[in-house]
Amino acid sequence: MIRTVDLVKVYRTEDVETTALNKVNIDIKKGEFVSIMGPSGCGKSTLLNILGLLDNPNGGEFHFLDHEVSKYSERQRAQLRKENIGFVFQSFNLIDELTVFENVELPLLYLGYSSSERKDKVNAVLERMEIMHRTSHFPQQLSGGQQQRVAVARAIVSNPKIILADEPTGNLDSERGDEVMSLLTSLNEQGTTIVMVTHSPTYAEYGNRVIHLFDGHVVTENIKDKEKFHV
Amino acid sequence: MLNNYFKIAFRNIFKYKLHSFINIFGLAVGFASSIIIFLYANCELTFDAVHGKAENIYQVYKERITPAGTQLARDTWFPMAKTLKDDFPGVEKAAHYFDETTWLIIGNKKFEETVTYASNELFDIFTLEFVKGRSAEPFKNINSAYITETLADKYFGNENPIGKNINIDYQKDYTISGVIKDLPANSTLQINFLVSSESINNVERQYTNWSSSFLSTYILLNHNTSKESIEKLFPDFIEKTWDKQTRESTNFKLTPLLDLHNEETDSNQKAFILIAIALGILLIASINFVNLTTARSIERAKEIGLRKVIGASKLSLIQQFLSESLLLVFISLIAGLIIVEILLPNFNSLYNLDLHISYLDNPIIILQIIALSMLIGLFSGLYPAFYLSKLKPVDSLKGENRINLRKINLRQLLVTSQFAISVVLIIGTIIMWQQINFMRTADLNFDKEQLVTIPITLSDFKNKEAAQTRLESLKNELRKNSNIISVASSSHVPGMWQDWFTFVYPSDRNKEERLRMRIAVVDDKYFETFGIKFLKGRNFDKNIKSDEEGVILNEAALKAIGWNDVENRQFIRGENRLNLLGVVKDYNYESLAVGVEPVFHIYRSEENAVHNYVSIKLASNNFAETVEYIKETFKELDTERNFEFNFIDESFARLYESEERMASIISYFTIIGIIIASLGLFALASLTVIRKRKEIGVRKVLGASTSKIVFSFTINFMKLTLAGIFVALPLSYYLLDEWLNDFAFRVALNPIWFISGSLAAIIISMLTVLYQAFKAANADPVNSLRNE
Numbered sequence A: 001m002i003r004t005v006d007l008v009k010v011y012r013t014e015d016v017e018t019t020a021l022n023k024v025n026i027d028i029k030k031g032e033f034v035s036i037m038g039p040s041g042c043g044k045s046t047l048l049n050i051l052g053l054l055d056n057p058n059g060g061e062f063h064f065l066d067h068e069v070s071k072y073s074e075r076q077r078a079q080l081r082k083e084n085i086g087f088v089f090q091s092f093n094l095i096d097e098l099t100v101f102e103n104v105e106l107p108l109l110y111l112g113y114s115s116s117e118r119k120d121k122v123n124a125v126l127e128r129m130e131i132m133h134r135t136s137h138f139p140q141q142l143s144g145g146q147q148q149r150v151a152v153a154r155a156i157v158s159n160p161k162i163i164l165a166d167e168p169t170g171n172l173d174s175e176r177g178d179e180v181m182s183l184l185t186s187l188n189e190q191g192t193t194i195v196m197v198t199h200s201p202t203y204a205e206y207g208n209r210v211i212h213l214f215d216g217h218v219v220t221e222n223i224k225d226k227e228k229f230h231v
Numbered sequence B: 001m002l003n004n005y006f007k008i009a010f011r012n013i014f015k016y017k018l019h020s021f022i023n024i025f026g027l028a029v030g031f032a033s034s035i036i037i038f039l040y041a042n043c044e045l046t047f048d049a050v051h052g053k054a055e056n057i058y059q060v061y062k063e064r065i066t067p068a069g070t071q072l073a074r075d076t077w078f079p080m081a082k083t084l085k086d087d088f089p090g091v092e093k094a095a096h097y098f099d100e101t102t103w104l105i106i107g108n109k110k111f112e113e114t115v116t117y118a119s120n121e122l123f124d125i126f127t128l129e130f131v132k133g134r135s136a137e138p139f140k141n142i143n144s145a146y147i148t149e150t151l152a153d154k155y156f157g158n159e160n161p162i163g164k165n166i167n168i169d170y171q172k173d174y175t176i177s178g179v180i181k182d183l184p185a186n187s188t189l190q191i192n193f194l195v196s197s198e199s200i201n202n203v204e205r206q207y208t209n210w211s212s213s214f215l216s217t218y219i220l221l222n223h224n225t226s227k228e229s230i231e232k233l234f235p236d237f238i239e240k241t242w243d244k245q246t247r248e249s250t251n252f253k254l255t256p257l258l259d260l261h262n263e264e265t266d267s268n269q270k271a272f273i274l275i276a277i278a279l280g281i282l283l284i285a286s287i288n289f290v291n292l293t294t295a296r297s298i299e300r301a302k303e304i305g306l307r308k309v310i311g312a313s314k315l316s317l318i319q320q321f322l323s324e325s326l327l328l329v330f331i332s333l334i335a336g337l338i339i340v341e342i343l344l345p346n347f348n349s350l351y352n353l354d355l356h357i358s359y360l361d362n363p364i365i366i367l368q369i370i371a372l373s374m375l376i377g378l379f380s381g382l383y384p385a386f387y388l389s390k391l392k393p394v395d396s397l398k399g400e401n402r403i404n405l406r407k408i409n410l411r412q413l414l415v416t417s418q419f420a421i422s423v424v425l426i427i428g429t430i431i432m433w434q435q436i437n438f439m440r441t442a443d444l445n446f447d448k449e450q451l452v453t454i455p456i457t458l459s460d461f462k463n464k465e466a467a468q469t470r471l472e473s474l475k476n477e478l479r480k481n482s483n484i485i486s487v488a489s490s491s492h493v494p495g496m497w498q499d500w501f502t503f504v505y506p507s508d509r510n511k512e513e514r515l516r517m518r519i520a521v522v523d524d525k526y527f528e529t530f531g532i533k534f535l536k537g538r539n540f541d542k543n544i545k546s547d548e549e550g551v552i553l554n555e556a557a558l559k560a561i562g563w564n565d566v567e568n569r570q571f572i573r574g575e576n577r578l579n580l581l582g583v584v585k586d587y588n589y590e591s592l593a594v595g596v597e598p599v600f601h602i603y604r605s606e607e608n609a610v611h612n613y614v615s616i617k618l619a620s621n622n623f624a625e626t627v628e629y630i631k632e633t634f635k636e637l638d639t640e641r642n643f644e645f646n647f648i649d650e651s652f653a654r655l656y657e658s659e660e661r662m663a664s665i666i667s668y669f670t671i672i673g674i675i676i677a678s679l680g681l682f683a684l685a686s687l688t689v690i691r692k693r694k695e696i697g698v699r700k701v702l703g704a705s706t707s708k709i710v711f712s713f714t715i716n717f718m719k720l721t722l723a724g725i726f727v728a729l730p731l732s733y734y735l736l737d738e739w740l741n742d743f744a745f746r747v748a749l750n751p752i753w754f755i756s757g758s759l760a761a762i763i764i765s766m767l768t769v770l771y772q773a774f775k776a777a778n779a780d781p782v783n784s785l786r787n788e
Ligand SMILES: Nc1ncnc2c1ncn2[C@@H]1O[C@H](COP(=O)(O)OP(=O)(O)OP(=O)(O)O)[C@@H](O)[C@H]1O
Pocket: A011, A012, A013, A018, A019, A020, A038, A039, A040, A041, A042, A043, A044, A045, A046, A047
């Protein structure tokens, strides 16, 4: 599903050049739940952003589904992105001016669903996230855990093939964190591929596999179910 | 989708109330100002367009070629219209008219009105709409009269005016045959009371009168006849009608009706100045819009990033921001139109205009207004839309704004141009008022203070025989008052000078060298009463009989002839030989916008019917009392004319009304422009404060003083102000020098005006920014850091 060959990302500012990713090779199969760990500044978010087609690498190959996307234009990436990927962030990232319902509805709007279809899908996913009673609230009126559930709802409402989560539990207490993790697990059980960045070894264990990054390259890959995924 | 965009837009409008207010208020006021200006300019630029056939209507005028240059005159002769119609192929219709202010007697009431005497085809050339009494041949009956709706209402109220009798000047009776619609103010032809020019006394004599010109002549040309083809025929016509010599010294030409108003008043220049100001104000308001939208991009960045992450394409984001700005512009437009409805009546009464938006009569105007606002919406929305949609999703999610740092130049450029426009407006306003003030207070080379003029002439009396003695006794009565210094009679008075020209040539030259000069008839007290100074020779003397054949020139006339002395100089005027008696200093008889032309003064004793005015010089003490005395004395005159008097200084002040009107309109719009620009600056500064709050907090913690922070904050805005001034100075110098060059007497440009205009801009911008700077500098650093 996702395969990178010698992926390189360099950030250039006026005076410094930072190599955030240095020849990263990873391979993620359909249905996997992959955790990415590593010290701060090692390039986790950078990798996730590239995997999520939010950013282009400077070198190497990147195969997403059946496309070689490393040289794709923003327009092409946007198209692939909205059809296949859902995002969850550490800081929830909901649009403050939109209600819970409108936030979750947004991806469907960009995909061009009819209003009745949108209504059905949004209600269904909000129900599943147990946030139905808050549909007309604005993000600031919700607790952090509730906001993150809305963010997850928004990520999955369009049935993406893959969900990318950057420290989804980072701003939550352990109880809310557990909730989000079980949500992700159940999504994975229903077939959604999940790539998650986390600092918590406990939560990393929820995945089938943990990728350790250090200074922009992969150090170890700890594969739990080799039998399941014939690497 | 659009729904979603508007939802966000509305919520943003309410969330950022101050900015929304500044945006909407600025644009609304900008729209209102420019709509009012456009209405005014449109009224000027479409002058005479009410006449359906205007494109083929021309006025005939003449140019005299004199040694002092060509002189233009628009008065023509009685037989001209008929001759043009009969002898010039391609002339479909021709008509003439002249106006006369006279008495209308209706029953036992009398009114002073302007009567228009016109020939038949006036109705075929101009668009005169009948309300009542439509007629194919309006002057079939030579005593038919037509009045406007307003006049009909004034005289007859609800009664039917048709068939009523009206007498003109106790001499001739007319019957009202029809009522015509009032002509709009932007028509050269203005009619109150219209009668046939065939009905004047001894009209037969006029049929061949090619010597006195007192009418305006208009022709309607066939569609495929050009103006030039007619003008080509004039030289032969002139020679046939007059002589070869006249042919050499005279051109006849045609002015298209649609150009006439502009040629007479330079109205297009005024209209374009105002349109430029309107565009300037719109530009200022649009720049606010662009700046506030892009400056707020930090707050919007997260939303934009998120939308991109979720799948928004760049195009859909551009659509979103464009629809947002169009929405805002649309709200502003509605607010602007409401402001127009509120202000237009005031504007109209202030400037004596009749502007209105006729939404129903003229649906096109709605389209024009919407097109204008769309244009503004696109203009001010497009850049922010592209700018915001370009933000990288990853960066914007982090709340960083890399593009912002690099592309800040555009915003600086925009603010600079706002300053430049404001400074040009301020300096322009200052200089316009300086010029007007100069004209109002300049030395006119005569003493205009304590001078009263009463318009009165022998024809103002019903009893023509008694008129002369009554006038004489009036003047004698006046002279008895010790507070009245002197009393004069004359055909003309400075400040209300009418065009009257004559042809003269020096007796030692031949007729070909004749000059067209302004002529004024005065008595022996005129120069003394007005305080006009003699340079050479002497005044008229009523005891010297031959002074009836005397002439007094102004300097300009002496110069035009090329003489240095006055001794033994003679002129030929028509059949008469006139002796040059003296030369007076050039005095300004007209607005200082126009120069002093050669004036030829001739003498008639004060009893002569040619005199139109009695002018009185008062002593400076007991002023009001003396005026009261004049009023009382006038009452005994028993004339048809109501007592009316003018102070000469006030008459002069009135000459500058059109300039003052223009300057005051511009002043108002300058103030509006500056307010909008300052509001924008204020908002921009407040955004900068928000952005720099953390930086300022850190600096304070590290020990920076308030004054240092205020300084570093204001210096940036100061630079922009100075850059704007730098652009504005040469621009305003150029524009205003051009403008001043149209005045015969103009002020020299004074650097002080440019400096004070610039200082005003600096002070305004500093006051605007300083408030924000102090607010930022005085904020508790702990708070601003914690708020991060
Ligand atoms: N836009 C950028 N410009 C320049 N350098 C950047 C940029 N984004 C990230 N970097 C640098 O790239 C490196 C990797 O950053 P990245 O955000 O991927 O780290 P991370 O592993 O997600 O860290 P953390 O756990 O703190 O979130 C860091 O050294 C960072 O300074």
